Amino acid sequence: MAENFISFPKLGWTFYIDPTLVEFSLFGIDFSIKWYGLIIAIGFLLAMIYAFKRAKFFGIDPDRMIDVVLVSALFAFIGARLYYVVFYGGYDWSKPSEIFAIWDGGLAIYGGVIFAFGTALWMCPLRKVNTLAMFDIASLGFLIGQSVGRWGNFFNQEAFGTNTDLPWGMTGSIIQQGSHGMGYNADLPVHPTFLYESLWCLLGFILLHILSKKFYKFKGELFALYIIWSGAGRFWIEGLRTDSLLIGVSGIRVSQVVAALSVAAGILLLFIFRAYSRRLPKVLPVEGEGEVSLETVSSGEAEDLTEAIDTTEDPRPEAEETAEIAETEAAPSESEPAEDSDTMHAEKPKEKG
Numbered sequence: 001m002a003e004n005f006i007s008f009p010k011l012g013w014t015f016y017i018d019p020t021l022v023e024f025s026l027f028g029i030d031f032s033i034k035w036y037g038l039i040i041a042i043g044f045l046l047a048m049i050y051a052f053k054r055a056k057f058f059g060i061d062p063d064r065m066i067d068v069v070l071v072s073a074l075f076a077f078i079g080a081r082l083y084y085v086v087f088y089g090g091y092d093w094s095k096p097s098e099i100f101a102i103w104d105g106g107l108a109i110y111g112g113v114i115f116a117f118g119t120a121l122w123m124c125p126l127r128k129v130n131t132l133a134m135f136d137i138a139s140l141g142f143l144i145g146q147s148v149g150r151w152g153n154f155f156n157q158e159a160f161g162t163n164t165d166l167p168w169g170m171t172g173s174i175i176q177q178g179s180h181g182m183g184y185n186a187d188l189p190v191h192p193t194f195l196y197e198s199l200w201c202l203l204g205f206i207l208l209h210i211l212s213k214k215f216y217k218f219k220g221e222l223f224a225l226y227i228i229w230s231g232a233g234r235f236w237i238e239g240l241r242t243d244s245l246l247i248g249v250s251g252i253r254v255s256q257v258v259a260a261l262s263v264a265a266g267i268l269l270l271f272i273f274r275a276y277s278r279r280l281p282k283v284l285p286v287e288g289e290g291e292v293s294l295e296t297v298s299s300g301e302a303e304d305l306t307e308a309i310d311t312t313e314d315p316r317p318e319a320e321e322t323a324e325i326a327e328t329e330a331a332p333s334e335s336e337p338a339e340d341s342d343t344m345h346a347e348k349p350k351e352k353g
Contacts, residue, residue: 083111
């Protein structure tokens with residue numbers, strides 16, 4: 001039985017779970033698989049599966065999308081770790097192995113989001129993927145990844161909140177050591193804020209998924225709403241956390257300031273993207289398919305739409321050619337003068353000799 005445990009006293013639940021899933025040696029080298037790393041990988045995989053299934057709906061070529069995702073994901077993990085290390089500190093910069101040991105926990109979602117979308121701004125034009133459409137589908141993927149990934153904090157017994165008397169208050173062997181945060185009584189249950197954020201992201205995903213199916217109006221809409229939803233949730237959840245970074249002695253939490261700015265930026269972007277979409281054509285003619293909604297136009301930036309319209313062939317050339325042939329057959333030949341309608345029915349009498 002593992003020595004570490006997680007308990008929900010008022011619910012009568014106790015789980016004997018160690019942060020390390022399994023340890024083994026290979027060629028004399030010791031390896032360990034952490035629950036945290038496994039959960040993060042599962043979240044990423046589920047987000048990728050969802051994105052592949054919805055790529056064509058957003059007019060994105062799946063092959064081009066994977067190029068953007070892989071590069072952006074790499075920088076997202078680097079950014080999430082660097083943000084955590086820089087702002088939360090406590091690491092020996094002379095030991096790179098500790099700084100980049102993400103399997104032990106310590107990823108900041110803000111760093112991941114900033115680096116991921118920043119990299120996508122570079123990769124999308126490079127791979128000829130519509131940037132805003134990519135941002136929309138990535139936002140849905142992020143919500144999936146965050147909802148699942150937060151359970152990594154459960155296994156590590158981190159990212160929890162202040163003490164609470166609520167029925168779902170939790171405690172654990174690591175929480176009781178008082179090593180992950182301050183300002184709470186280590187002997188009493190605490191808020192499972194990891195669970196709050198997981199459920200918040202799950203609800204956000206459900207709502208944006210439904211919106212994308214039934215009410216999706218313009219590219220960039222889901223991205224802006226994701227920023228608003230994520231920022232609003234983080235603002236109130238961060239208020240419960242015990243490990244938040246503070247601005248000097250002001251008592252103001254850095255994450256809450258960033259969350260508030262995110263909400264404001266999301267609202268602004270929502271209006272900007274909406275105004276931009278109104279300058280674009282609503283439908284495009286596509287050969288063999290008549291008119292297709294702008295939201296389903298395949299990859300390419302918005303500025304390429306005009307070129308797409310100019311180079312699109314008329315989907316009905318055969319019908320027009322048939323009409324022209326019919327008109328030609330019906331019209332009298334220029335080399336044969338038309339006969340008078342009266343002479344067609346009566347001939348002039350011959351003169352008698």
